Amino acid sequence: MFGCDYYCTFCIVPFTRGKMQSRSREEILKEVKNLDEKGYKEIIYLGQTVNAYGIDNKFQYDFADLLEETVSLVKNIRWIRFTSPYPTNFNQKQIEVISKYSKIAKHIHLPLQSGNNEILRKMARRYTVEQFLDVISQFREKNEYIGLSTDIIVGFPTETEEQFYDTLSVVEKVRFDQAFMFAYSEREGTKAANYQGAIPYRERLKRLYKLIEVQNKITEEKNREYVGKIVEILVEGSTDKNPLMWEGRTETNKIVVFNKPNKDISGKFAKVKINNSFLWGLEGELIEVESD
Ligand code: SF4
Incomplete structure (x- = not known):
């Protein structure tokens, strides 16, 4: 509109x-x-x-x-x-x-x-x-x-x-x-x-x-409340501040950061286990990435 x-x-x-x-x-x-x-x-x-x-x-x-x-x-x-x-x-x-x-x-x-x-x-x-x-x-x-x-x-x-x-x-x-x-x-x-x-x-x-x-x-x-849970995110790419950290968003619009994966997975859905939470969002480890 x-x-x-x-x-x-x-x-x-x-x-x-x-x-x-x-x-x-x-x-x-x-x-x-x-x-x-x-x-x-x-x-x-x-x-x-x-x-x-x-x-x-x-x-x-x-x-x-x-x-x-x-x-x-x-x-x-x-x-x-x-x-x-x-x-x-x-x-x-x-x-x-x-x-x-x-x-x-x-x-x-x-x-x-x-x-x-x-x-x-x-x-x-x-x-x-x-x-x-x-x-x-x-x-x-x-x-x-x-x-x-x-x-x-x-x-x-x-x-x-x-x-x-x-x-x-x-x-x-x-x-x-x-x-x-x-x-x-x-x-x-x-x-x-x-x-x-x-x-x-x-x-x-x-x-x-x-x-x-x-x-x-x-x-x-x-x-x-997300800590310990596995969430699905749509991966966007590396964060602006640190190329070694990547980010994506949950369906509920939470930002999730995780360590740089060993290949480009931007634009893919992935599962991340949340280990930490902050005011700006969540941090976790990559568990699974959708197949090509
Ligand atoms: S605040 Fe939103 S709804 Fe109100 S006039 Fe501006 S654009 Fe329109």
Whole structure:
């Protein structure tokens, strides 16, 4: 999908990328088929609000239909990913399709932005905290394990300390695997840039550091749960920092590093036994690599 017309008050995207537009079903599936025939193992459907796919045809063919048809079309592609969905664009049908097919990777990046309804309203987000939590519960009910990540902004204009603590409490309740956390910063041309009640910059940072502290502890705890387990990863290649270490990702989007293998296995699925966990991800030993 291209563009976005949700106009969250902090975001410049709708002004720069224009209205939401879904690429045609035929064009997408043709491209996917072509990638599949070339041997690609993973694809990512992208859109600012990717699960609003089909909005321009009044959802006669929607995101769930696209995912389901993709699953039945591909042979080599094993992980179909998508980012970023919008919380209230998820419906029963989408949640069922995503949960049902093993070829749809079990990782959802679901932007929360704030854990307080008044701030969400001022951000012009189209959901409440309760609706957001309901989507998370539905995914968790239908999936034994699903990786969850999010985006959060703290220090939005007028945000009180109490409202910030509401965000912390949602973070503690959901226990995201990972979060991209930001102190609010004004974007010229957006509605929120003209809002009264700016939070002093030092206070924004103070809240951000507190949030990072809480989330990092959760991320470390969740990563620790992987130690001793054997996970499947799609190997990407050597790490940027150390050519003797290689990396890949799990279906749930965890980074896994392991010693350089004795031949090039990039682009292959492999099994790795996890020996250590860190804030940034996992470390383990290669157990098995898919055959050529
Ligand atoms: S934050 Fe996302 S949904 Fe909101 S306007 Fe920007 S791109 Fe659209």
